[in-house]
Amino acid sequence: MEGIKYSFGHPTFKWGISIANVADFSKPLENLSYPQQVAVTCTGLIWSRYSNVITPSFLDSKMPKNWNLFSVNIVMAGTGLYQLARKIKHDYFSDAEPAIVKE
Numbered sequence: 001m002e003g004i005k006y007s008f009g010h011p012t013f014k015w016g017i018s019i020a021n022v023a024d025f026s027k028p029l030e031n032l033s034y035p036q037q038v039a040v041t042c043t044g045l046i047w048s049r050y051s052n053v054i055t056p057s058f059l060d061s062k063m064p065k066n067w068n069l070f071s072v073n074i075v076m077a078g079t080g081l082y083q084l085a086r087k088i089k090h091d092y093f094s095d096a097e098p099a100i101v102k103e
Contacts, residue, residue, distance in 0.1 A: 011069040018072060021079040029090040037083045044077025 021040060024032070051069040 011066065011072045014069075014072045014076070018075045018079055021076070021083060024083065029087055032083055032087045034084070034087065037080045037087065039080075041077050041080030041084060044073040044075070044080060048073035048077060 017040065048070055051066055051073060
């Protein structure tokens with residue numbers, strides 16, 4: 001039985017999400033979204049663990065770890081945590097008026 005093949009280059013596209021999150025460091029804090037940053041953080045944490053712990057049975061045991069997948073997810077989790085910390089500090093620990101979203 002032939003195993004499922006995957007490319008080590010696919011995580012490279014995921015760097016775009018992390019780069020966009022870094023670009024948002026200068027974005028006004030009122031425009032940051034809690035759900036988006038929680039999703040970015042959780043995705044980074046879950047997939048960084050998955051990339052180094054779980055090895056599918058159809059892969060050769062000598063196959064190298066996908067360090068690109070691991071590193072992009074660590075950066076993704078880090079940028080998400082940083083954005084969440086900024087947003088929480090602004091919304092709950094500053095003298096500024098809390099951001100109220102109008103729907």
